Amino acid sequence: MKTIxxxxxxxGIGFGLVKHLCENYGQMENIFATCRNxxxxxxxxxLAQNNSNVKILKTDLNNSEDISNLxxxxxxxxxxxxxxxxxxxxxxxxxxxxxxxxxxxxxTDHFRVNVIAPILLAKHLIPVLKNGKNExxxxxxxxxxxxxxxxxxxxxxxxxxxxxxxKAAINAxxxxxxxDLREHKIVAVALHPGWIKTDMGGKQAPFTVEEASGNLINxxxxxxxxxxxxxxxxxxKQLPW
Ligand code: NDP
Numbered sequence: 001m002k003t004i005x006x007x008x009x010x011x012g013i014g015f016g017l018v019k020h021l022c023e024n025y026g027q028m029e030n031i032f033a034t035c036r037n038x039x040x041x042x043x044x045x046x047l048a049q050n051n052s053n054v055k056i057l058k059t060d061l062n063n064s065e066d067i068s069n070l071x072x073x074x075x076x077x078x079x080x081x082x083x084x085x086x087x088x089x090x091x092x093x094x095x096x097x098x099x100x101x102x103x104x105x106x107x108t109d110h111f112r113v114n115v116i117a118p119i120l121l122a123k124h125l126i127p128v129l130k131n132g133k134n135e136x137x138x139x140x141x142x143x144x145x146x147x148x149x150x151x152x153x154x155x156x157x158x159x160x161x162x163x164x165x166x167k168a169a170i171n172a173x174x175x176x177x178x179x180d181l182r183e184h185k186i187v188a189v190a191l192h193p194g195w196i197k198t199d200m201g202g203k204q205a206p207f208t209v210e211e212a213s214g215n216l217i218n219x220x221x222x223x224x225x226x227x228x229x230x231x232x233x234x235x236x237k238q239l240p241w
Contacts, residue, residue, distance in 0.1 A: 001084045001134060001221055002029045005074055007061060007121070008090025009033035010041035012198035013145070016213035017087065018044065022051045024217070029081075032074055034059040034090070061090055061117035062109075071124030082131025082140060085220060088118035088170075089145045093163045093200050106162045114166035118144050119173050122188075130184045136224040139185040143220055144174045146190040146231065153240035171231055171241060178229030187223055190231040191216070192239060 004021070008014040018033045031054045035041045038056050048054040055077070059070045074083065092113050094106050122129075122142050129140025148154055150167025170190065177188035195205040196212040207215075212234070219234045231239045 001025075002027070003032075003078065003081065003083050003132070004028065004030070004085040004087065005032040005034070005083060005125070006087040006089055007034045007059070007117070009056075010035035010037070010044050012200060013193055013196060013209060013212060013216070014087075014089045015044060016209035017089070017216060018047060018054060020210070020213035020217050022047055022054065024214075028053050030055065030077065032057055032077075034061075034070060036060040061113050064116075064120060067117055067120045068124055071121060074125065075128050078128050078131075080131065081128075082133060083125055083128040084132040084134055085141045085143065086122060086125055086129065087143045087145065087220070088121060090117070091145065091200070093160075096159045097161055098159055099161065102161045107165070110162035110166040111169065114163075115169045115173065118170055122177060126181065126184070126186070129181070129186050132186070134187070134224070135222060137185055138187045138223070138225050138228075140187075141220065141223050142174075142177055142181075142186065142188040143223070144170050144177075144188065144190050146171055146174070146192055148192045148233075148239060150190075151231070151239050151241060168241075174231070175229050182228065185225065187225055187228045189223060189227050189229075191219070192231070192233050194234055 009018050034057045038058050048056050059066045132140030147167045149164050150171050174188050174190040194207050196207045197205040215234045
């Protein structure tokens with residue numbers, strides 16, 4: 001793995017992944033790190049100042065023009081070199097909601113960031129993903145960061161309509177990507193990262209961002225065709241849809 005694009009890198013898991021790569025994988029050629037407000041992303045900016053392979057790309061994933069511009073910029077920079085890994089990490093999650101409290105805007109906001117943006121980004125990046133290189137036979141890898149809350153079978157407590165439905169939808173999209181892109185040896189997986197201490201995961205989560213980032217990068221580096229189309233934890237355990 002030499003080139004990677006990660007969305008939502010100013011904080012949380014996205015920032016942790018970029019930091020872990022900088023600290024442990026100096027040989028990376030390109031770490032494309034998106035965030036929507038680089039001017040407020042001091043820690044990420046400082047990482048980029050100290051690591052010339054980190055390129056911050058301003059992208060609001062609510063904006064489809066931003067998404068296509070991002071893909072164009074990355075494609076122009078890479079030229080004939082491939083994109084090895086795309087991590088659709090950025091996501092939103094509102095508070096727990098029972099059905100009477102569900103708001104239409106909340107549903108559409110979640111679908112925009114958690115489903116539409118990852119699908120459009122993967123679509124625009126197919127040409128560079130085709131030229132990616134990874135373990136074994138596979139070319140590029142698409143990692144859609146999902147959640148166990150998107151598992152229909154594991155849902156025993158209800159609620160979380162915007163988040164659960166959007167993560168179930170990105171799971172469905174992941175399976176389609178795995179089938180549509182198989183002929184190009186592009187692998188697509190839906191990955192539950194674990195419960196992690198971030199703004200979204202909260203303080204009670206068992207894993208720190210640092211621990212989780214190391215685990216996730218180890219896992220991503222070992223993804224191969226055998227994982228194509230699966231819904232997995234970072235330990236490689238298969239989750240029910
Ligand atoms: P955080 O809330 O800490 O960070 C979310 C990131 O997504 C931020 O960088 C945020 O940027 C970005 N983002 C949100 N909306 C947009 C947008 N419209 N355009 C661009 N960027 C956007 O979340 P986590 O790091 O915890 O979560 C990362 C992923 O992991 C998500 O997909 C989440 O669903 C998943 N996940 C997390 C778990 C956990 O326990 N933490 C458990 C299971 C899954 P900004 O600062 O600009 O808002």
